[in-house]
Amino acid sequence: MPSPRSLARLGAVLLLAGCQEQLAAPADCPNLCPGGYHIREDTLFALQDLDSSSVGYVNAGQGSSLLVSWQFPLSEDRAVYKFARRTDSLFINGQNRAYTIDSLALELSLGYRDTLVKGLKLFLYRLPVTVDSTSTFADIDAAFTPASTVDSFLVDDSVVTKRLRAVFSGADTTRLIIPAADSGVLALGVQIRADQGTAVKIGGAGAGSGAPTFTTYVTVPSTDTGTVNRVVTPSVQFNTFVSQTTPTDDPNLLTLGGVPSARALVRFPWSVKLRDSATLVRATLQLIPSTAVTGLGQDSAFVAARPIIADFGGKSPAVNDASFTTIVPVMPGTTDTVSVEVRRALTLWQGTRPVPPALSLSLIPEASSFTRPTFGSTRTPGLVPRIIVTYALKFPFNEP
């Protein structure tokens, strides 16, 4: 006969055995489907006159790329690099030692070019070191003279992106001599030519490995070669690009991008039902271009939609969490409706502490693209921004 100890063990085993389940069975709706999801769909049009664009968020040179163009329909642009002061001596073993220049190198990155336009050539010019953020297109363009040409790069017609490098040695180093009056500062301008009008994007100071470099290889009168770096590389102190003409923003449209960059804030109606009771299944923001999107070739840019934390108009801080941001590509020439899935963003409009029911729209990258979409607003009938919200009502669990 089993002992009570065995009985207790048997009981424990049986209790564990009781955890095994396989409950799923095919339903026969509606009879064997108590309740059932009810999916609904609402179209939320932007609130009248509560949508607008604001400019001034990112200036030329603050983005990752600089824009350069020649006889380009959208604009005429020149790029400017100014490097920080290059030291005239190296500190070696407790002494400042003057150096002699062996050679110099300039590098810059071609970020994008339209391969349909052949014969692209980039020109580097010496610019006055007085160039700064107040310099205008006219100021700078006047310095683009044959006499101030430093070098040029002929770009193969098949090349879209490339790191360009020019080395100056021997007598050529004179082309990059920095006069004493310039205090070791080098300023360069970039212009292009091609078989026809076109544009390019080149790397700016914020482009990481795509940023321009100015390298000086030197010789120092010291035998201590183990501790002395004989390369002098001043950083980019300032860079920008200037445009001959700047398009004006139409207050009846929602403009994204441009320079300085424009963003839009669009407010939507948001019912108590959607805030408190709906389970969002899908939410699609639809933006209708007022005209074909302008841009360069097939250079892609992106429309980003973000919820905002608080509504301060054009200065509303957007939610930075990338998981609530949706970006979609917008290609030059498109006239199709731009659809942005914003379900995640709209979940922040729900709950007990919702954020304002508005979306901040911007272009990525800002101040670094020729793409400048303009979308219809509540002031352009037929082109009003809208969100199509698909949601499930609360499941009728109480329906037995």
Next chain:
Amino acid sequence: MSPDLRDPRLATVLLLLGLVLAGPAEAVAQSSMFGVRGLGLPGRPLTPRSRGTGGSFGLFDPESDLNPAALTAQAAVTAGFVLTPSRRRWESPGGSSSIRETRFPLMYVGGPVPGTRVGLAASIGSYADRDFRLASTGTETIRGQPVEVTDTLGSLGGLNEIRLAGGVALGSKTSLGGAFYFITGSSRQDARRHFADTAFIAIRQTAELSYSGLGFSLGVTHQLTPAIRLAGLVRSDTRAKVDVDSTHVFNVDLPYTFAAGAQIRGSRRLTVAVSGAYRTWSGANSDLLAQGSVGSRNTFELSAGGEVTRNLRRPTNLPIRLGVRYAQIPFPVAVGGKPKEFGISVGSGTRFAQERGGVDLSLEQVWRSEGSTYKEHAFTLILGLSIRPYGEQRR
């Protein structure tokens, strides 16, 4: 000093501790497609001995959660629980499926009060079972386009009853008993929808439905002749309060139960019984209809069975039990449906350790149907373990 697990009292404590840890939330009976609607499939908190006789011995069984008057038949302080692993085959227009699960429909402890004719018991039993998980696929038109959807709806839990009962013997032939029931429990529900088009995010909503109510019953047993015992039961359950996530949503009327049975000792080796029960579940009909359900109906249940004693010196040693049962089910799947079930059962059991431990076992085949559309075939093992730590007391 280390505990002595051979001590029957300690073993009892350990077993009861295990029962408590297992939790009343799992103390529900076998689930069924007929437990999807209404309050679920009514539970059967009976011992394997009663289930083995089709339920016909239930009104006379002191360890079953049924007739408080039968408590006077307890010969020893007894604790036990019942385990019911089952396999079912489900057939509906939506498809067929095989399902398995295990439940604990009954836990009990009780015994006679020494020196009196009183028996007391406390138990936790299944009142209605709402364990299910349904899966379905379909097409829904969303944004003007047909989208394939897959839905699952699951429910885990149900209604349980906590019974406090007592019975007293009035003379040598008749016993009366009464019981209070605290009806409680919850079902955790989980509804999911998955869209074939991944542009639509899968959704999931959950809720917990909790139930609370009261009930009481009066029972009687009477030894009509040396060979014939009769039993009767009247039970009334109040309205159950139903909350969804702690918010009261509706009340539902629970039924009156009228049950009667007769047990006949045909010989020293053979005992047979027949019993019937009528439950007024239609009282819940209007409450359920108001919530969008298909309603409920009164049910009638009839069972018959017998036990053959193989060893007259030890009647509890491997008797043979047989039973049949027919019952109507209160909550139809479809409007106007009349679900019913028919079952056959066989069982046995034994006592050991000087009758202090017991194992009872029954096998039950049940066929449930509603018209020719909804069918279910269930095979259930009913296993009961019991302990009488002090042995049987002589009166």
